Amino acid sequence: MSILLSDISKNFGTFAALNHINLEVPEGELVALLGPSGCGKTTLLRIIAGLEHTDKGRVLINGQDKTDQTVSQRGIGFVFQHYALFRHMTVFENVAFGLRVKPRRDRPSNEDISKKVHSLLELVQLDWLHNRYPDQLSGGQRQRIALARALAVEPSVLLLDEPFGALDASVRKDLRQWLRNLHHELHVTSIFVTHDQEEAMEVASQVVVLNHGRIEQQGSPSDIYDHPANAFVSKFIGQTNIFDLDEHDNEWLQTAGLLQPSQQGKIAHVRPHDIIIEKTDNHHTAPATLKDWQHLGALIRIELVKNESNGSDAPVFAEMPNEQFKQLELSKGDKVKLKIRQAHWFH
Amino acid sequence: MNTITQPLNKDKVVTQQRALQDPTWVRWGLTAIAISFISLFICVPLGLVIFQAFSKGLQAYWSALSNADTLSAIRLTLLVAIITVPLNTLFGIIAAWAITRFEFKGKSFLTTLIDIPFSVSPVISGFIFVLLFGAEGWFGNWLVEHDIKIIFAAPGIILATLFITFPFVARQLIPLMQEMGNQEEEAALSLGAGGWKMFFSVTLPNIKWALLYGVLLCNARAMGEFGAVSVVSGHIRGMTNTLPLHVEVSYNDYDVVSAFASASILAALAIVTLILKTTLEWKQANR
Numbered sequence: 001m002s003i004l005l006s007d008i009s010k011n012f013g014t015f016a017a018l019n020h021i022n023l024e025v026p027e028g029e030l031v032a033l034l035g036p037s038g039c040g041k042t043t044l045l046r047i048i049a050g051l052e053h054t055d056k057g058r059v060l061i062n063g064q065d066k067t068d069q070t071v072s073q074r075g076i077g078f079v080f081q082h083y084a085l086f087r088h089m090t091v092f093e094n095v096a097f098g099l100r101v102k103p104r105r106d107r108p109s110n111e112d113i114s115k116k117v118h119s120l121l122e123l124v125q126l127d128w129l130h131n132r133y134p135d136q137l138s139g140g141q142r143q144r145i146a147l148a149r150a151l152a153v154e155p156s157v158l159l160l161d162e163p164f165g166a167l168d169a170s171v172r173k174d175l176r177q178w179l180r181n182l183h184h185e186l187h188v189t190s191i192f193v194t195h196d197q198e199e200a201m202e203v204a205s206q207v208v209v210l211n212h213g214r215i216e217q218q219g220s221p222s223d224i225y226d227h228p229a230n231a232f233v234s235k236f237i238g239q240t241n242i243f244d245l246d247e248h249d250n251e252w253l254q255t256a257g258l259l260q261p262s263q264q265g266k267i268a269h270v271r272p273h274d275i276i277i278e279k280t281d282n283h284h285t286a287p288a289t290l291k292d293w294q295h296l297g298a299l300i301r302i303e304l305v306k307n308e309s310n311g312s313d314a315p316v317f318a319e320m321p322n323e324q325f326k327q328l329e330l331s332k333g334d335k336v337k338l339k340i341r342q343a344h345w346f347h
Numbered sequence: 348m349n350t351i352t353q354p355l356n357k358d359k360v361v362t363q364q365r366a367l368q369d370p371t372w373v374r375w376g377l378t379a380i381a382i383s384f385i386s387l388f389i390c391v392p393l394g395l396v397i398f399q400a401f402s403k404g405l406q407a408y409w410s411a412l413s414n415a416d417t418l419s420a421i422r423l424t425l426l427v428a429i430i431t432v433p434l435n436t437l438f439g440i441i442a443a444w445a446i447t448r449f450e451f452k453g454k455s456f457l458t459t460l461i462d463i464p465f466s467v468s469p470v471i472s473g474f475i476f477v478l479l480f481g482a483e484g485w486f487g488n489w490l491v492e493h494d495i496k497i498i499f500a501a502p503g504i505i506l507a508t509l510f511i512t513f514p515f516v517a518r519q520l521i522p523l524m525q526e527m528g529n530q531e532e533e534a535a536l537s538l539g540a541g542g543w544k545m546f547f548s549v550t551l552p553n554i555k556w557a558l559l560y561g562v563l564l565c566n567a568r569a570m571g572e573f574g575a576v577s578v579v580s581g582h583i584r585g586m587t588n589t590l591p592l593h594v595e596v597s598y599n600d601y602d603v604v605s606a607f608a609s610a611s612i613l614a615a616l617a618i619v620t621l622i623l624k625t626t627l628e629w630k631q632a633n634r
Contacts, residue, residue, distance in 0.1 A: 051533055071536045078537040084530035088552040098538035101548070153538055 001062035001156040001189055002027045003048060008057035010043055010213075017043045019213040021057070025191060025206070030183045032204035033193045036236070040213040041193045042161055048191065049159050050074045061156055077155030077188075081162040083146040085134035091145050092130040095120055098153035120148040123182075140171040144178075151186070160192035164199060176203050197237050201225065209233050231346040234269040241275070241316050243268040243343075252306060255287045256338040265347035275318035276339040277302065279328055286335035288316060293325070300325040304336070396614050399607035411608040419585045420593035420609065423501065427589060428569045431508045435565050439516025440558070446517075447524040448532075458521070461514050473507050473578025480506075499581030504589065507575040512565045519561030520554055527553060556631040560624065567620045571613060 003025040010018040017040045025031050033041040046052040048059055050071035058067045066074050086094050095117045099108055108116065121127040124144040134142060143163065150158060163179065164172040180203050183190055194200050200207050201221040209216040209224065209232075217229040228234035235242070243253055245266040253259075253268065256275075280286045288304040302325070304316040318338075330336065368374070401408050411417065445451075446458055464472060478484050480497040490497060497503045531553070535545040551558075573591040580587040582596055590609055597606035 049537060051537070071533070072539045072541060075539075076537065078534070080530050080534060082530060084534040086531055086534070086549055097535070097540075097548075101535075101538065101540040101544050149534075149538070 003157055003189060003191070004058075004060040004063075005044075005048070006058045006060070008044070008047060008059070009055050010040070010047065010052070011055055016213050018047070021213075021215060023208060023215065023218070025189060027062075027189055028187045029189060029206050030180070030204050031191045031206045031208060032200035033191060033208050033210060034197060034200040034236075035195065035210035037195055039210045041195075041210050044210070045159050045161055045191060045193050048157070049076050049078050051078070075153070075156050077150030077153065077158045079143075079146045079150050079158070079160040079163055081165055083134075083142045085142055085146060085149070087134050089133075090130065091121070091126070091132050091134070091137070092117055094134070094145060095149045095152050097149065102153075116152065120152055121145075123151075124148045138171075139167050140175055143167065143175060147182075151188075155188065158188050158190040160190065162194060163192050164194070164196075172199075179203060201237070209236060211236075228269070228344055231267060231269065234344055234346065239272050239317060239319075241270045241272065242314075243270065252287060253340070255285065256340045258340040258343055264345040267346045268343040269346065270340055270343045272301065272317045272319040274341040274343070275316070276341065277304075277318055277320065277328065277330075278337040278339065279330065280335060280337040283335045287338050288336050290330050290332060290334045290336055291315065292332060295322070298322055304338075307335070393614055396607055396610050399603060400611040402607075403604050407604050408608050411602075411605040412612075414605065416585045416588065417593060417605065417609055420588045420590050421612070423504070423588065424570050424590045426501065427505055427508050428566055430505050431512055431569045432562060432566050434509060435513045436516050436558070436562050438513055439518075439520060439561060439565075442517040443520035443524050446521055448529055461517050464511050464514050469511060469572065469574030470578055472510050473575035476503055476507050476510070476575075476579050498579055499583065499587060501587065503579035504576050504587065507579045508569050508572055511572050511575050512568045515565035515568065516558065516561035519557045519564075523554055523557045556627055560627045560631065563620060563623055563627065567616065570616060 003023075005021055005023040008018055008021040009016070021044060033044060035041045043052060047054050048061075050059075050066065050069060050073075054067065058065055060066065061074065061076075071078075086097065089097070096113050099113045099116065102108075118127055118130070121130055124147060126141055126144055126148070129137065129141065129145075134145070137145065147160075147163075164175055167175065176199060192203070201224075204221065206218065207221055207224050208218045211232050217224055217233045219227075224233060225237055228237060234240055245253075245268065258268065258270075277290075286307060288306055290302065291305050292303045294301045294303075296319070298321060299319050300322055302318045302320070304318060306316060400411075442457070442461060446454060477498055480486055480490060480503065482491065482498075484498075495502075497506070531549050532545055535549045540548065570589075571591055572589075573595075576589055577592060577595075580589070580592055582588060582592055584596065588596060590613055594606050594609045594613070597603075597609065
């Protein structure tokens with residue numbers, strides 16, 4: 001079901017955690033709330049859930065105003081960062097909890113509860129663990145049980161707080177894929193909170209970038225990556241080289257083939273893969289020197305030093321496929337020519 | 348491979364022993380001191396209580412216990428415990444809940460206040476109630492007018508015991524509930540549980556061993572309290588004597604068998620408490 005947040009503000013004492021947030025999540029989307037720690041993303045998620053009150057603004061789920069309802073009345077599914085499984089209950093009882101606490105007239109029979117719990121456990125591929133206790137499970141297993149538990153009450157929306165935050169890197173990769181597939185299968189409107197831009201881009205169909213309690217940009221992952229709305233988004237999403245033209249980078253950029261367009265900002269953000277490196281024999285006009293490189297699997301990340309002495313001496317990073325780099329036959333200390341394909345300009 | 352690693356491992360074990368273990372005489376010496384200290388100051392007195400209680404034979408022991416004054420002391424002690432322990436259990440849960448789950452002004456002050464009965468001498472605690480409800484106290488006149496007896500009567504003893512024992516349950520629960528956090532409770536709410544359902548199906552199972560432990564300590568103190576109760580009771584035989592007071596009164600009357608027979612009940616209570624306490628600690632550790 002769709003979620004509509006209108007003009008949400010929240011203060012903790014004098015600290016403004018959220019500032020006039022307006023957000024619309026269409027039905028069936030998988031949305032990532034992305035931002036650095038302390039940006040208010042978890043607070044926003046808890047407000048949608050009803051675990052936190054707003055100071056101002058309304059929360060609408062499927063067109064119904066839920067602002068004044070408690071968390072138990074809202075019919076949402078919430079997966080906590082540290083899973084919050086009931087430690088004294090078996091996996092089965094954990095998943096059954098939401099069904100067992102229903103008022104008597106809505107409560108399914110024991111048989112139906114059992115059927116439902118087992119089908120959910122099969123969905124998360126952990127039915128064989130139904131007799132275990134939470135402390136006998138691995139992190140990834142707990143995560144999936146927490147998800148099954150939240151899904152048991154057939155929530156109108158599913159909210160996940162840093163769902164992969166406490167997991168090993170390898171488990172995290174698998175679970176991301178798995179969560180995407182699960183969402184394709186169930187189509188329940190879902191919002192998850194993350195500080196990891198890679199995770200947001202990989203899993204979500206829509207990304208909402210938050211900073212200092214405000215929404216900086218909302219859009220599809222490719223939209224946000226290719227057309228960042230401002231310098232913060234550009235810096236936060238992926239690697240970026242920043243050239244501030246007040247710092248005499250202008251001339252240097254021109255030698256790299258990038259002209260400052262008129263009427264735009266003075267700060268250029270250049271993605272590493274938009275910098276093309278070429279060999280050169282003309283050592284006097286070569287704009288950069290190859291300092292070092294690192295293997296990132298299929299890509300090589302190349303660290304360059306600008307030859308211009310009066311500019312800022314921050315290193316410039318470029319990326320290119322492994323094979324291509326080998327063909328250039330470069331070694332450390334070589335002077336190189338650059339070609340910058342495109343830049344985003346900000347004030 | 349094996350031939351290389353085995354001698355190395357052996358070496359390691361030997362050096363570890365040397366580094367971590369004290370010489371034999373130190374180990375034996377310290378153990379001997381600890382054991383003799385415990386025997387001298389705990390086992391011998393406890394043995395003496397039982398020896399004295401039975402010094403004139405089983406018959407005398409039973410008649411001392413079935414004496415009307417002793418029976419009345421036992422009844423009063425049980426009455427005090429039955430009233431104070433549940434009240435302080437309830438209070439302890441409420442206080443721990445408020446302190447660990449809500450943010451409010453004066454929270455750290457409340458936390459400190461809970462400890463006052465631990466830090467004030469029990470005699471002073473008793474005296475506070477005399478000052479409040481005694482004939483010369485603040486409410487003294489009003490109580491006399493309405494013919495209500497608190498001091499030198501059971502209500503005074505119950506009030507003093509309530510005051511003395513109220514930190515036990517709260518003190519056990521606060522650190523545990525702080526450590527647990529409230530995520531499981533929030534999870535229960537998000538799954539549609541109401542407040543009571545959440546408390547009984549999620550909170551209570553998680554705190555039950557600590558709660559029982561606190562109740563046990565509270566009960567032991569409620570039955571064994573001497574100082575505060577002594578001030579408010581007035582030592583009226585068969586009326587306002589609790590077991591500890593009865594022990595003192597009997598002893599002052601040179602009724603050694605009666606004194607030690609009553610004391611043996613308290614000693615038995617202490618031993619049962621200790622066994623239960625150890626069991627609960629073990630349960631809590633293996634939760």
